[in-house]
Amino acid sequence: MIEAARFWAIxxxxxxGLFFTFVSAVGVIRLPDIYAxxxxxxxxDTLGAGLALAAVALALxxxxxxxxxxxxxxxxxxxxxxxxxxIARSAAETxxxxxxxxxxxxxxxxxxxxxxxxxxxxxxxGGSDVDGGETA
Amino acid sequence: MVADxxxxxxxxxxxxxxxxxxxxxxGLEDADSLExxxxxxxxxxxxxxxxKQQVEEAKQxxxxxxxxxxxxxxxxxxxxxxxVLGTERYxxxxxxxxxxxxxxxxxxxxDRVVLDPEYHPGVTSxxxxxxxxxxxxxGIPYDEAAVERPAxxxxxxxxxxxxxxxxxxxxxxxxxxxxxxxxxxxxxxxxTGVAVAGIVxxxxxxxxxxFPLHRIGxxxxxxxxxxxxxxxxxxxxxxxxxxxxxxxxxxxPIEPVVxxxxxxxxxxxxxxxxxNSITLTPGTLTVRANDQRxxxxxxxxxxxxxxxxxALERAVRFVFHGRTSARIPSPRExxxxxxxxxxxx
Numbered sequence: 001m002i003e004a005a006r007f008w009a010i011x012x013x014x015x016x017g018l019f020f021t022f023v024s025a026v027g028v029i030r031l032p033d034i035y036a037x038x039x040x041x042x043x044x045d046t047l048g049a050g051l052a053l054a055a056v057a058l059a060l061x062x063x064x065x066x067x068x069x070x071x072x073x074x075x076x077x078x079x080x081x082x083x084x085x086x087i088a089r090s091a092a093e094t095x096x097x098x099x100x101x102x103x104x105x106x107x108x109x110x111x112x113x114x115x116x117x118x119x120x121x122x123x124x125x126g127g128s129d130v131d132g133g134e135t136a
Numbered sequence: 137m138v139a140d141x142x143x144x145x146x147x148x149x150x151x152x153x154x155x156x157x158x159x160x161x162x163g164l165e166d167a168d169s170l171e172x173x174x175x176x177x178x179x180x181x182x183x184x185x186x187x188k189q190q191v192e193e194a195k196q197x198x199x200x201x202x203x204x205x206x207x208x209x210x211x212x213x214x215x216x217x218x219x220v221l222g223t224e225r226y227x228x229x230x231x232x233x234x235x236x237x238x239x240x241x242x243x244x245x246x247d248r249v250v251l252d253p254e255y256h257p258g259v260t261s262x263x264x265x266x267x268x269x270x271x272x273x274x275g276i277p278y279d280e281a282a283v284e285r286p287a288x289x290x291x292x293x294x295x296x297x298x299x300x301x302x303x304x305x306x307x308x309x310x311x312x313x314x315x316x317x318x319x320x321x322x323x324x325x326x327x328t329g330v331a332v333a334g335i336v337x338x339x340x341x342x343x344x345x346x347f348p349l350h351r352i353g354x355x356x357x358x359x360x361x362x363x364x365x366x367x368x369x370x371x372x373x374x375x376x377x378x379x380x381x382x383x384x385x386x387x388x389p390i391e392p393v394v395x396x397x398x399x400x401x402x403x404x405x406x407x408x409x410x411x412n413s414i415t416l417t418p419g420t421l422t423v424r425a426n427d428q429r430x431x432x433x434x435x436x437x438x439x440x441x442x443x444x445x446x447a448l449e450r451a452v453r454f455v456f457h458g459r460t461s462a463r464i465p466s467p468r469e470x471x472x473x474x475x476x477x478x479x480x481x
Contacts, residue, residue: 020376027383035433036392039418040383046416047376050369067316081415081422088423088433098433100392 010055017051024048033099034091038084045080049073140167141246143237144174146201148193149254151283156201158281159250160208169213173244174201177221177233177257194220217244228403228427233257234270241276249278299341301349307337360455367451371417375439379418382436391437394423397430397444398472400464401452410452414443431476444468 020043027040053073057066140163146152156174163170176194198218205216221236237249249271257267271278311333318325382390401410411422414432419439424431434440442448446466454462467473 020380023380023383027379030383030388031390031435032392035421035423036390036435039421039433039435040379042416042421043376043379043418046372046418064319071316077416078412081412084415085411085422088421092423092431098392098394100394 006058010058013051013055013058017048017055020044020051021048034096035088035098038088042080042084045076049076140164140169140248141171141244142173143241143244143246143249144172144201145233145237145249145251145255145257146174146176146197147252147255147257148197149252151252151254151281152197152201153204154283155250155252155255155281156204157208158283160205160214162250162279164209164212164214169215170209171215171217171246172205173217173219173240173246174198174205175219175221175237175240177227177236178223179227179257191220191223227257230257230267230270232427233267234274234276237271238274238276247277249276251278251280253280253283298349301351302341302345303337305349305354306341306344307333310336356458357456360458364451364455368413368416368448371413371442371448375417375419375442378436378438390435391440393434393440394476395432395434395440395443396474396476397432397446397467399428399430399449399467400472401428401449402456403427406452406456409455410449413448413452417442417448444473446473 024040024043027043028037031037031040050073053069053076057069060066060069142159142163144156144159146155149155159172160170163172176197178190178194198220202216202218205214219240221240222232225232225236227233227236240246241249251268251271255267268278268280311329314329314332315325318329320326382388399407399410401407407425407428411425411430414420414430415422417439419435420443421433421435422430423433432443434443444467446464446468449467450462450464453464464470
């Protein structure tokens with residue numbers, strides 16, 4: 001009985017972790033710019049990895065290795081915001097302007113200004129216009 | 137001859153008395169009359185609980201310094217003005233102090249600043265430029281007071297008990313971590329753990345803790361932090377679900393906005409904890425932390441509302457200062473939260 005409950009708890013945790021990782025992947029593709037994508041990229045680390053590691057700890061049971069998974073989670077929680085902040089900050093310092101609620105309306109005029117600073121960002125922005133068209 | 141007009145920022149240092157003496161003496165050397173402005177710049181807002189006590193202390197210091205000036209001046213023509221600066225804002229790094237001194241010198245048309253060599257306001261870290269540099273870049277002439285002070289042999293090492301506390305704390309932290317990785321019941325791990333923790337605490341204790349530990353305060357903070365973690369995880373789960381709904385909806389109703397929030401937490405570890413918690417919660421992302429002014433990119437309106445309500449800020453204040461100081465108005469109520477354009481980055 002308890003074994004069955006544990007089995008299903010593991011399955012639920014893994015599936016939930018997969019779901020949030022999937023959402024994060026969808027978000028990275030759909031969201032308009034680097035700042036918005038950084039939000040959703042951290043979903044993989046927090047809940048995606050978090051739930052998967054919780055499943056691992058549960059599957060391993062009460063032993064030394066499950067302590068390691070908790071530690072792993074702890075370090076992920078420290079390094080993830082640091083990395084997200086570093087990416088966002090370097091983007092800000094390169095001069096990439098975020099797509100805001102106001103600027104999304106006139107998305108096409110924005111492009112020449114960022115195109116010169118960063119080739120990648122202009123590619124990203126190209127994708128955003130398609131999405132922006134859907135929302136409008 | 138024209139009067140010399142001098143600004144002297146004060147704080148409770150060992151050399152504050154000599155600095156005041158130097159300011160009066162050097163001022164009177166090249167001018168007949170002297171106008172001394174004694175100021176104390178406070179790091180906190182006067183409204184927060186810890187601010188009121190500081191205002192009191194500042195006033196006491198100023199009245200003491202005023203007596204010193206009259207004592208040193210003798211029969212010479214010296215006018216003294218005193219002021220407490222920074223009561224309506226949150227000073228953080230040396231730049232903020234330089235700014236506030238610049239404002240004051242402009243307002244009162246002062247000629248120079250006499251600095252106490254021991255005056256280290258706000259947070260000093262190797263990343264920030266010292267106050268002298270900031271004053272120079274603001275174009276304020278300053279003069280370091282010639283004082284005799286006891287030589288400091290080791291900057292980072294504190295006094296006896298404080299040093300012991302650091303070694304003690306770091307020893308048990310590293311020993312505990314070693315045993316978590318190893319096996320606490322195996323004698324070999326216990327022995328090597330003691331050796332490793334000894335080496336770690338001996339070599340790194342002065343680097344690890346950049347602030348003095350408190351024998352009751354620090355463990356209490358650790359316990360409060362243990363309460364904070366589940367709360368943070370709950371917030372993360374809520375935000376993740378909200379963001380997931382937004383991303384998966386075909387219309388994707390995002391509303392990306394850049395906001396600025398002036399956080400009322402101390403710099404260093406509390407600010408790091410707050411900025412990291414904000415970033416960990418999907419929907420809010422700390423892009424920049426210019427001292428206490430956090431530039432936060434928010435993706436959906438509900439995340440922005442949560443940020444402006446300041447629940448995380450209160451939780452961080454609870455961890456570091458206890459329950460009473462967690463009861464502060466939200467950033468929205470005190471006008472510390474605003475929506476800024478993308479060019480603010």
